[in-house]
Amino acid sequence: MQQFTSAEWQSWERFYRANFINSLTGFKSASLIGTINAQGIPNLGVFSSMVHIGSDPALIGYINRPVAAAPHTLANIKANGFYTVNHIHPAFLEQAHQTSAKYPDEVNEFAAVGLTEEYVEGVHVPFVKESHIKYLLSLKEIIPIQLNDTFLVIGQLEQVLIDQSLQPTTDGFLHLDLAGTICSNGLDAYYKTELIDRYAYAKPGRDVTKL
Amino acid sequence: MQQFTSAEWQSWERFYRANFINSLTGFKSASLIGTINAQGIPNLGVFSSMVHIGSDPALIGYINRPVAAAPHTLANIKANGFYTVNHIHPAFLEQAHQTSAKYPDEVNEFAAVGLTEEYVEGVHVPFVKESHIKYLLSLKEIIPIQLNDTFLVIGQLEQVLIDQSLQPTTDGFLHLDLAGTICSNGLDAYYKTELIDRYAYAKPGRDVTKL
Numbered sequence: 001m002q003q004f005t006s007a008e009w010q011s012w013e014r015f016y017r018a019n020f021i022n023s024l025t026g027f028k029s030a031s032l033i034g035t036i037n038a039q040g041i042p043n044l045g046v047f048s049s050m051v052h053i054g055s056d057p058a059l060i061g062y063i064n065r066p067v068a069a070a071p072h073t074l075a076n077i078k079a080n081g082f083y084t085v086n087h088i089h090p091a092f093l094e095q096a097h098q099t100s101a102k103y104p105d106e107v108n109e110f111a112a113v114g115l116t117e118e119y120v121e122g123v124h125v126p127f128v129k130e131s132h133i134k135y136l137l138s139l140k141e142i143i144p145i146q147l148n149d150t151f152l153v154i155g156q157l158e159q160v161l162i163d164q165s166l167q168p169t170t171d172g173f174l175h176l177d178l179a180g181t182i183c184s185n186g187l188d189a190y191y192k193t194e195l196i197d198r199y200a201y202a203k204p205g206r207d208v209t210k211l
Numbered sequence: 212m213q214q215f216t217s218a219e220w221q222s223w224e225r226f227y228r229a230n231f232i233n234s235l236t237g238f239k240s241a242s243l244i245g246t247i248n249a250q251g252i253p254n255l256g257v258f259s260s261m262v263h264i265g266s267d268p269a270l271i272g273y274i275n276r277p278v279a280a281a282p283h284t285l286a287n288i289k290a291n292g293f294y295t296v297n298h299i300h301p302a303f304l305e306q307a308h309q310t311s312a313k314y315p316d317e318v319n320e321f322a323a324v325g326l327t328e329e330y331v332e333g334v335h336v337p338f339v340k341e342s343h344i345k346y347l348l349s350l351k352e353i354i355p356i357q358l359n360d361t362f363l364v365i366g367q368l369e370q371v372l373i374d375q376s377l378q379p380t381t382d383g384f385l386h387l388d389l390a391g392t393i394c395s396n397g398l399d400a401y402y403k404t405e406l407i408d409r410y411a412y413a414k415p416g417r418d419v420t421k422l
Contacts, residue, residue, distance in 0.1 A: 002378075003331070004371040009269065012383070019383035021266040024346055024371065026298060026387060027394035027404060028263075029237025051262050051274055052239075054359040055232040058220065063262055063272075087237060090407060094419040101413035112415070120214070135235055140358055145365065147351055148265040152363055154356065160215040160235065167213075172223070172230035173397050176237060183238035183394060183404065186384050188412070188422065191404040193238060196301060196393065198400045202312035204323070208305040211399065 022186045030184035032096055032115075033062070034084040034126045035076035037105065042117055042126045043072045044099045044109040048184045050085065058157035060085070060137060066149040072105055074142075077153065081139050082123065086131035089180040093190055123159065132163035132179045173198070233397045241395035243307055243326075244273070245295040245337045246287030248316065253328055253337045254283045255310045255320040259395045261296060269368035271296070271348060277360040283316055285353075288364065292350050293334065297342035300391040304401055334370065343374035343390045384409070 009017050028048040035043045053059035064074045077083045088096045098113040110117045110126065118129035127134045137155025144151055162168075166179045177193045184190050198211040220228050239259040246254045264270035275285045288294045299307045309324040321328045321337065329340035338345045348366025355362055373379075377390045388404045395401050409422035 001372045002375060004373070006269070006367075006369055009368075009371075010267075014267070016379075016383035017269075018266045020379055020385065021269045021368065022263055023379075023383075023385035023387065024344070024368070025261045025263045025271055026240025026242060026392055027238050029239065031237060049262050050236045051260050052233055052236045053274060053356060053361055055229045056221075056225070057359065058217070058228075058232045059358055060236055061274075063264060093407060094410070097410045098413050098419050101415045101417075103415050107415070133235070141356075143354060143356070143363070145264060145352075145354070145363075147270055147365060148268065150264055152354070152356075154358060156217075157220075157232065157235070158217055161212045162215070164213060168227075168231055168234075172227035172234075173400065174231065174234035176234065176396055177402060181237055182407065185387055186409075189384065189409045190407045191388060192407055193394065193402040193404050196304060196401045196403055198397075199305070199308045201399070202309050204312045204314050204318070206312075208309050 019186055027183045027185050027191065030088055030096070030182060030190065032086040032088060032099060032128050032131070033073055034086060034128060035073050036080055036125050037072070037076045038079045041106060042108055042110055043076055044113070044115065044128070045073045046096050046099050053154055059140065059154055060157060061152050061154045064151040064153050074151065074153065077139050080125060082125045083137055083139070083155065084125055084127045085135050085137060086128035087133040087176070087179070087181040089132060090182060090192065092130045093182060097188070120161070127161065132166065133174070133176070133181060135160045230397055238394045238396050238402065241299055241307070241393060241401065243297040243299060243310060243339050243342070244284055245297060245339060246284050247291055247336050248283070248287045249290050252317060253319055253321055254287055255324070255326065255339070256284045257307050257310045264365055270351065270365055271368060272363050272365045275362040275364050285362065285364065288350050291336060293336045294348055294350070294366065295336055295338045296346050296348060297339035298344040298387070298390070298392040300343060301393060301403065303341045304393060308399070331372070338372065343377065344385070344387070344392060346371045
């Protein structure tokens, strides 16, 4: 085993350290967060920190970097109260990555990167039309993380849009690999996935069985 | 597009709803958290909510369910102050899933599922010997999420162990797919991954380029 300690990575060049540390947490669900500002200009950003908080009520969180580094998405969520999360597929992966560029607030990032705004009735924030799986969140709480000035932003699930070609299984599961949802690792690596297995609910003293 | 609203999933059977809602957040980094209690009995649990909080200082979080549902890992982390996170590989995937069974506090879950405790000098919590990528965290903060009685548990990275066969790239990145790290989705589905591409840091007005 190679052993690394904090004294070592604190001495590393900043981007080397960021690549290494960001790799460690494993594969992540890179998704596009869609928002709109008070002037009606939409914003789109790729985030890889979506995290399941609970199913009942259905709560989903993400980590927002310090305001100085990533101001637009958080400001728009605060102003509007609603935001969308859109899965990424290989057909528009380059456009999705390009949303990580630091565009000025007045730039419509859908237009800048070549993706399409989609509005559904009664919802005033944009979805990404090209995405096969997407959902609407309403802001519930912004929890400051004082250790490094980031935020845990928690939204409640309000609506889900899923392409007709992907039906939930008889037990409610979604085979995201069949929908082509990608995942990410580190700052800039994207992956497709292949199912190994689903396993039945585990109980002490019972063998693991495939579903 | 199929459109689902909150009134619908609130009417669903509990496990159907849990499978559906847990699928939405996308692929996750299922990892094994290793802890030890005050009596010296180790505990091992699979968690799929590891989330990168920051690189400098290196902070990594996870969501702990309400104490009544998932008491042991959190109690051990509070008592000891240190815990390990261990990547999962296909060779011991069934054992990893089995750690989600609700064993009594006095059961050593390494022994119960057939995985091996590994201790390194100066560290008094167990790693999983079979894991190729693993790290030690020291508890920094437990943030209660009052919306549903869960917790964001944040640790600071103290040590990293990586199998000799996996070298960081020249820019610090770790090719987790080559190490066989799996990812998960929903409550019980596990996946292998295949790299699509890495892309250069994005800037406005510049084409996306592969690394």
